[in-house]
Amino acid sequence: MKKTTATVADLGSFDDVIDARSPSEFVEDRIPGALSCPVLDDDQRAIVGTIYKQQSSFEAKRIGAAMVAENIARHLREQFQDKPRDWRPLVYCWRGGQRSGAFVTWLRMVGWDACQLEGGYKNWRRHVIAELERIPLTLSLRIVSGPTGSAKTRVLEALAQLGEQVLDLEDLAAHKGSVLGALPDRKQPTQKLFETQLYRTLAGFDAARPVYVEAESRKIGRIHLPEAMIRAMRAAPCVAIEATREARLDFLVRDYAYLGDDVALLQSRIDCLHGLQSNETIERWKALAAEHALPELFAELVDLHYDPLYRRSQNHNYVHFADARRIETDDLGPQGIAAVARQIVADS
Known part of the structure; x- marks a missing residue:
């Protein structure tokens, strides 16, 4: 079974790097050359976060999952329809959690060899600081x-x-x-x-x-x-x-x-x-x-x-x-x- 995660050291081996974080997170900083494909936009993140705090984790996940599915479907339709069978993308979110994990799951269901960045953007940031x-x-x-x-x-x-x-x-x-x-x-x-x-x-x-x-x-x-x-x-x-x-x-x-x-x-x-x-x-x-x-x-x-x-x-x-x-x-x-x-x- 092919590995579904990768490290910062593996970045050069992928065809594209996909940033699944929100637009504001992307503007603040990103891996060079990354494509911005948020699974939740800034307003949606705020809505889900409010529901999590004021109602429950289950309600936040239920509503958030529908938003994530809609956004991933749009990205598949608008940005990745022309990608060949052997296309190999790397996806990251803030800490390598649910946002990038959901995206990778859908990409792999299509048949692409998609991977998730271990530790997400936080690991990238640690790498940059250490190298500087x-x-x-x-x-x-x-x-x-x-x-x-x-x-x-x-x-x-x-x-x-x-x-x-x-x-x-x-x-x-x-x-x-x-x-x-x-x-x-x-x-x-x-x-x-x-x-x-x-x-x-x-x-x-x-x-x-x-x-x-x-x-x-x-x-x-x-x-x-x-x-x-x-x-x-x-x-x-x-x-x-x-x-x-x-x-x-x-x-x-x-x-x-x-x-x-x-x-x-x-x-x-x-x-x-x-x-x-x-x-x-x-x-x-x-x-x-x-x-x-x-x-x-x-x-x-x-x-x-x-x-x-x-x-x-x-x-x-x-x-x-x-x-x-x-x-x-x-x-x-x-x-x-x-x-x-x-x-x-x-x-x-």
Whole structure:
């Protein structure tokens, strides 16, 4: 008799992974590539839970079973009608219990070799946490540092184009890392989903080759970096981009041009600096925002906020920052950024 359960280590042997949890659970985090096929939606889970608490376990199961059967039937009809006889899916729910078990039973009744993930999502989550403690310390990280406006993210992209291994934490976190760093077209993922995406990226690296990553603080927007990731980054060798102030300001105005489209939003982000800057300075910056005077605003932000913060944080947080290789440039346009990336690789 074929085995009907599988472990996290077996994930790669299945044709599809099916997430039987509710839509809200799926949005919070999921196994990469999983298909969302809830056996109970969020409203149905709430109904069944209320019946369980207020009436009885039997009533909850009786009503819930009908809902589960209807939902599984719909998924079979709408998503899996074209699957061949040898299709092999893996199904998981929160802890490998009734939701995924019911789904597997129906799939196996059809004739497919469906399996249930032992321990469900909770085991997947344990695996991610354990790997995020282990993998960062095995990698040969190279920290790309430089004050705000040094085009570090663009340099990482140029390094990737050269075939180098790159870890773009700000892309994974959907945030540029600064007080003005929220993106206009992307919401930040949940903490759990960020960690899953980070694990997936780290697991794909060749530990024998360097991995370039931008210097970051412990938080990127509302996302917290795992402790092992922080420790590995802060102990790694650094390369410092030293661009001229003019080149940095030109880059910032281009890179943050979208902030000029929503004055109220920009001013609200400036308000986040209360306590770090005087009320007079905050009001002056908000006035510059209202005037769409981004060059003048960024010049003051660089001189009064970002550069002093950078000098304190890099020397304090990164052990090898004082010994960093310095790459000077007065051009942070596409060609200048490409040249910086080539020099980083040549000096490695």
